[in-house]
């Protein structure tokens with residue numbers, strides 16, 4: 001990236017292919033953009049932007065041959081679980097949850113959460129993410145400290161549970177009221193901090209660990225604070241079966257949530273794999289947003305009815321889930337996997353699949369503007385439009401993985417690798433330039449993470465069987 005600089009805060013990016021993902025899906029073949037402070041001031045043909053703004057610009061960046069995209073939005077990621085990468089591979093779901101993840105999360109300190117979020121953030125930035133929604137983890141203050149430093153935008157939530165079998169000690173005695181008070185305090189301290197980059201949401205880990213009292217209090221508190229609820233919904237058939245049995249409804253989680261008027265347009269439902277047509281209709285009518293996490297779904301949940309949800313006009317976005325469910329925290333990989341598995345799910349009578357299902361334009365929207373709508377931030381992010389925040393990524397397609405390039409949109413979804421992302425700007429500030437993250441010391445984070453993870457597993461008493469034939 002070549003840049004000329006002076007003391008003005010105005011930045012010009014020119015000579016780029018700009019994929020705006022705006023309401024007309026405009027792509028500028030030789031586009032330019034002017035950025036002032038944290039916002040996009042102008043966007044148009046490169047020559048026009050240069051003519052109007054180059055006299056007052058502080059930095060002029062020539063992006064010849066490169067592609068500009070809105071920053072990706074990862075709508076379901078467990079930043080707390082980054083230090084748990086590799087601790088629960090190839091194990092069944094109950095071992096995964098009760099013997100690996102719960103003991104791990106229950107043993108975390110705030111410092112662990114801070115380091116875990118830093119490590120996760122490094123991977124998110126490299127994959128072009130500028131905004132993420134925390135799925136609900138441990139120690140929001142630790143997450144917030146890391147996000148502030150990383151320069152990312154984030155919606156943070158605490159993992160919240162007030163019931164259920166086998167809960168570890170620190171969470172076992174929390175009442176619904178304790179859960180609400182804890183989150184109100186987090187909201188008061190951290191909401192709208194870090195130059196407006198951090199928002200605090202309410203969390204519900206999942207229905208099997210929530211009383212109806214907690215669900216109702218959460219719904220009402222979200223309304224009172226005008227914030228969003230993040231919840232894992234209908235992940236496995238057993239969840240639906242248990243809800244039918246214990247809450248006396250005819251289908252499962254979504255039917256129960258509909259009956260208690262919990263479904264609202266400020267609910268971000270993660271996974272949402274095991275839903276029937278009536279439940280898709282409930283979600284659609286309420287304006288609930290869905291975070292589709294294709295890699296994690298393939299690993300342990302099943303095929304979510306994404307085409308049906310999109311046909312019902314539900315806003316579906318993309319998430320990576322956590323490191324122990326996926327290992328790769330790259331939204332670039334998720335775009336590729338989402339396109340493949342949703343084509344593969346549409347099997348014709350003759351056994352072939354449907355290559356027209358979930359086309360590249362749809363997948364790209366899921367990672368950008370639908371992500372912004374899912375986190376209720378689309379007035380300011382999700383597309384490259386004048387007046388919105390300058391959250392963007394620069395892609396170098398001149399590599400063996402992307403050449404030749406005939407159609408930018410399909411190449412971005414089917415060919416692009418994380419390694420093609422060279423620079424990332426969030427809130428008008430470069431947080432990665434030429435693949436070097438400028439906000440934190442990555443080498444230091446790697447050392448801290450290795451040490452913290454080892455100590456944490458020891459404290460939690462988690463032993464990973466050694467499957468290597470070490471000689």
Ligand SMILES: [Zn+2]
Pocket residue numbers: 076078135232270321322
């Ligand atoms: Zn999750």
